[in-house]
Amino acid sequence: MMKDKDLKIILTEYAGKPGHLKKDTFIRSVTKDAGKEHVSTFKMIAVQAGYIRVYVWLISIAVACLPLFGADMFRFATLDAVADLMPFVAGVGIIEAMRARMYDMTELESVTLLSGKGVFYARMILIGVVQFALIPVSAVLMAFADTGSVIDHCVKLVLPYCITAIICLIVERTRFGRENVLVCLAVAGAVFAIRQSLVSFARYDPGSLTLTIAAAVLIIVQIFEFYKTVRTVGTGEVEWN
Amino acid sequence: MELKASGLTKQYGSKTAVDNMSFEIGKGVTGLLGANGAGKTTLMRMMCGILTPTSGEIEYDGYRVESEEYRNVLGYLPQDFGYYPEFTGMDFLKYFCALKGIDKKAANTRCEELLELVGLKDMGKVKVKKYSGGMKQRLGIAQAIINRPEVLILDEPTAGLDPKERVRFRSLIEELGKVSIVVLSTHIVSDIEHIADRIIMMKSGHIIWQGSWKEEQGSLEEFYLKEFE
Amino acid sequence: MDIELYYDKIYRYIFFKVNNRTLAEDLTQETFLRFLGAECEQPERFLYTIARNLCIDEYRRIKPLSTEDEEALDVSCEFENTLVNSLTVRKALESLNPDDRDMLIMRYVNSEPIQDIARFYDMSRFAVYRRIKEAGNRLKKLLEGGN
Numbered sequence A: 001m002m003k004d005k006d007l008k009i010i011l012t013e014y015a016g017k018p019g020h021l022k023k024d025t026f027i028r029s030v031t032k033d034a035g036k037e038h039v040s041t042f043k044m045i046a047v048q049a050g051y052i053r054v055y056v057w058l059i060s061i062a063v064a065c066l067p068l069f070g071a072d073m074f075r076f077a078t079l080d081a082v083a084d085l086m087p088f089v090a091g092v093g094i095i096e097a098m099r100a101r102m103y104d105m106t107e108l109e110s111v112t113l114l115s116g117k118g119v120f121y122a123r124m125i126l127i128g129v130v131q132f133a134l135i136p137v138s139a140v141l142m143a144f145a146d147t148g149s150v151i152d153h154c155v156k157l158v159l160p161y162c163i164t165a166i167i168c169l170i171v172e173r174t175r176f177g178r179e180n181v182l183v184c185l186a187v188a189g190a191v192f193a194i195r196q197s198l199v200s201f202a203r204y205d206p207g208s209l210t211l212t213i214a215a216a217v218l219i220i221v222q223i224f225e226f227y228k229t230v231r232t233v234g235t236g237e238v239e240w241n
Numbered sequence B: 001m002e003l004k005a006s007g008l009t010k011q012y013g014s015k016t017a018v019d020n021m022s023f024e025i026g027k028g029v030t031g032l033l034g035a036n037g038a039g040k041t042t043l044m045r046m047m048c049g050i051l052t053p054t055s056g057e058i059e060y061d062g063y064r065v066e067s068e069e070y071r072n073v074l075g076y077l078p079q080d081f082g083y084y085p086e087f088t089g090m091d092f093l094k095y096f097c098a099l100k101g102i103d104k105k106a107a108n109t110r111c112e113e114l115l116e117l118v119g120l121k122d123m124g125k126v127k128v129k130k131y132s133g134g135m136k137q138r139l140g141i142a143q144a145i146i147n148r149p150e151v152l153i154l155d156e157p158t159a160g161l162d163p164k165e166r167v168r169f170r171s172l173i174e175e176l177g178k179v180s181i182v183v184l185s186t187h188i189v190s191d192i193e194h195i196a197d198r199i200i201m202m203k204s205g206h207i208i209w210q211g212s213w214k215e216e217q218g219s220l221e222e223f224y225l226k227e228f229e
Numbered sequence C: 001m002d003i004e005l006y007y008d009k010i011y012r013y014i015f016f017k018v019n020n021r022t023l024a025e026d027l028t029q030e031t032f033l034r035f036l037g038a039e040c041e042q043p044e045r046f047l048y049t050i051a052r053n054l055c056i057d058e059y060r061r062i063k064p065l066s067t068e069d070e071e072a073l074d075v076s077c078e079f080e081n082t083l084v085n086s087l088t089v090r091k092a093l094e095s096l097n098p099d100d101r102d103m104l105i106m107r108y109v110n111s112e113p114i115q116d117i118a119r120f121y122d123m124s125r126f127a128v129y130r131r132i133k134e135a136g137n138r139l140k141k142l143l144e145g146g147n
Helices: A004-015 A020-034 A041-049 A054-064 A078-097 A106-110 A115-145 A150-172 A175-179 A182-201 A209-233 B040-047 B069-072 B089-099 B104-116 B133-143 B163-177 B220-228 C003-018 C021-036 C043-061 C067-073 C086-095 C099-110 C112-123 C125-143
Strands: B001-011 B015-026 B028-033 B055-060 B072-076 B150-155 B181-186 B200-203 B206-211
Touching: A004 C086, A004 C125, A020 B089, A020 B163, A020 C003, A020 C021, A041 A115, A054 A078, A054 A115, A054 A150, A054 A175, A078 A150, A078 A182, A115 A150, A115 A209, A150 A175, A150 A182, A150 A209, A150 C112, A175 B040, B001 B040, B001 B181, B015 B040, B015 B055, B015 B181, B028 B040, B028 B163, B040 B150, B040 B181, B040 C003, B069 B072, B072 C003, B089 B104, B089 B133, B104 B133, B104 C003, B133 B150, B133 B163, B163 B181, B200 B220, C003 C021, C003 C043, C003 C099, C021 C043, C043 C112, C086 C125, C099 C112, C099 C125, C112 C125
Parallel strands: B028 B181, B028 B200, B072 B150, B150 B181
Antiparallel strands: B001 B015, B001 B055, B200 B206
């Protein structure tokens, strides 16, 4: 006897499909009357959340939670270890946010409701907010093992993070940066090296007040640079045919 | 349904890619014919609102091409496009559903429908990486029509298609032209000869001929070749 | 958007009732137009209700088409995977009780859960299950016999 599946196939094929043009026109007219709602920032972020690769979150969380794994055991100062890794966290974050460019998806994303700018904006906000939120978490974890204050720790982590992010954002606006997304990692490496020589070897310490002010200024600059970069995404100004 | 450009100009430094072009495009298939470097891609990017003209403007039924309303009814297939390496064909289409505001439940149905329409029904679960050039191009077309666009802009859509795919593709375009504005660029006359309701011929940023080609006018191919010698 | 999800389902449901593609398409669109004007909690059930009522109206308006007319209206149907031809399918479907046929279509072609079909026809799940099973078996027998 015939199987249920076969019967299903016969009946479905017998019915055929409604003509797609007639369907297109109808759905189009009906949905147009209903009006598409404006895509809110929240919706944009929610859509992008599913498309950010897990490794970005893993790296960010792993670095922030380093104090838990007792970096002390390796005769490191935990704060230095985390601060050293911060540029790479920032670099990876920006690379992920800029992923469309790396894989030639910007043009396609540009003609969607979200638009290329919207996509980048949503990805960067999402990654940035999570990474920023992890900084105090890390600082609190350190405070358990260490004697320093939480705010002090935060500031020392924010500095390398912001400096890297700002430079990456600026570089991404240049033609060279657009064509070489991985340049962010080079920037991270450079910030890492400078921090090493300034803090670890030269023991440079301008005092916590200066550092706190610097961190606050950098956060503002980063936000500013972020918006400036968003505006250049998807305009295709550099391409010629 | 009308896409209207007036005095459209785009300059890159001292180079003028598109020079003072004006046209009106209505429902049906419009072929944009020109050699490489004639400014077709630049023009199409401006039509999509992703490239800002140096001067002049372009509008669709009163909407500016930069507006969300226009993007909502627009479909575009760029000359080159990529994909995230972890994407399967289905993921790729679903991603664009999400970006084009089609909700998740409906997206599934719509994506399957489209894969079938472009003949990739059994390839949905395969990574795009493993697709042939023609298959990738067909996926690109599917992506462009996912939101049932009123304006469909296709930049060199037949590139990479084998002869059989070309035929199939042409009939799809012809069909879509019945209910939408379809603009497609090509440097191959035979791609549009029989399906374009209108032709715009471009040479170094200018329109050198536009209108609907009638058989009494002789061979389009010959005319085109003469112009570009 | 419900329309994207249910369009094909409603089309098929109607098609098996009216046996004419163009008419089925028109009635499908009419169903959605009526549906969009109303608020409801169970869109699926409501859609089927509208569709069924539209088909009933259609029957009243024009007398059911005779078999020959239907054939003239709709003969282009190819089966890639089976040897059964469309005429056999139609004859077999026509021999079923209309309600049985509709339930069968909802279950087999549209993959609706038995529970929903039972609610739609205001019958017990068991009764619906049994009727679909019987109708299915009968159809299979007819289709195989027609080979």
